Each structure stands twice: as structure tokens, then as C-alpha cells.
Amino acid sequence: MVLSEQELSVVVARLAAEISADYHGRDLVVVGVLRGSVIFVADLIRRLTVPVRLDFVALSSYGDRVSSSGEVRLHKDLEESVEDRHLLIVEDIVDTGLTLRYLLTSMQTRGAASVKSCALLDKPSRREVDTRVDYVGKVVPDEFLVGYGLDYAQRYRNLPYVGVLRRELCES
């Protein structure tokens, strides 16, 4: 087990307190990265004490495999303009950093007032591009994780905890 239900709730509360303090007096646009961040975003925004707007993007990720394709494609764009707004990109996990770097660049070129990032999980040992993650829930080793939004071939997202997928299941 990487994060139990109880640990998740402590981590999310800590992140929400940090973010709420940092954005005190400002409105925030939370940009969730579909689909993996959905459960994390839902829990996180309910603990934020600043005014929040919620939007989503969808990008290509691992598909049904357990290693990255190295390619990022935008499948679903934001619904609202981000011009002059303070954005917080929320990811389930930062691995190579390619997705986050793509999003940070894309949001900055759209004239956002500020762009920061938050990830429930961070796998720094896998980083391929230098990407800043401003708020990290937990640093994790290089293992394939599922649960609390994270999938393997679209399964296990509904597990209430984050766990390591057993190798036999990846290969079956």
C-alpha cells in the first residue's frame, strides 16, 4: 500500500491548507487533468478555502500500457478562458514530466496571470524533462501505481487507496 484511505485524507488536507494559504485573497482556477486526477481534484477542492473555478483538460497518457509513449496530445481543451487568471494544474502523478511541461507551457502562452502545479504523487526518478511541481502529495518510487483515480487499462480507478499493481497483472 502506497497511501491508505486515511493517509490520503491527511495528504489532501495538507495540500489544501498550503494552497489555500498561498492563494489567500485571490480566485483560483483548478485545472484537473482527466481522467486520473478526478478523484483527487474532487477531494482537494472541497478542502480549499479560496474561491475556486474548475475546468478540465484531457491528454494522452499511457494508453493501456505501463510505459510512457513519450508523446503528449491534447484531446480535450479547457472550457473557459484562462487570461489573467491564477491557474493550478492538478495531476494524479508526475512521471516523465512531459504532460506537465506541455500544460505549463500551453497555459503560460494563453496569458494566465500565474500557473502552478500540484500532483498527488511524484516519481522524480523517472523524470525526462526538468519540470517544477509546486505542491507534491507524496514522492513515490518507480513502481506502477493504481487506485484513487489511477488506472491500469481503465481498471482500478475506483480503489479508495493507492497501491502497487502486481507485475503478474501487468503482464496478463
Ligand code: 5GP
Ligand atoms: P508523464 O507525462 O509525467 O510521464 O505522465 C503523467 C501521466 O502518466 C499521469 O497523469 C498518469 O496518467 C500516467 N502515469 C504515470 N505513472 C503512472 C503510474 O504509476 N500509474 C498509473 N496508473 N499511471 C501513471
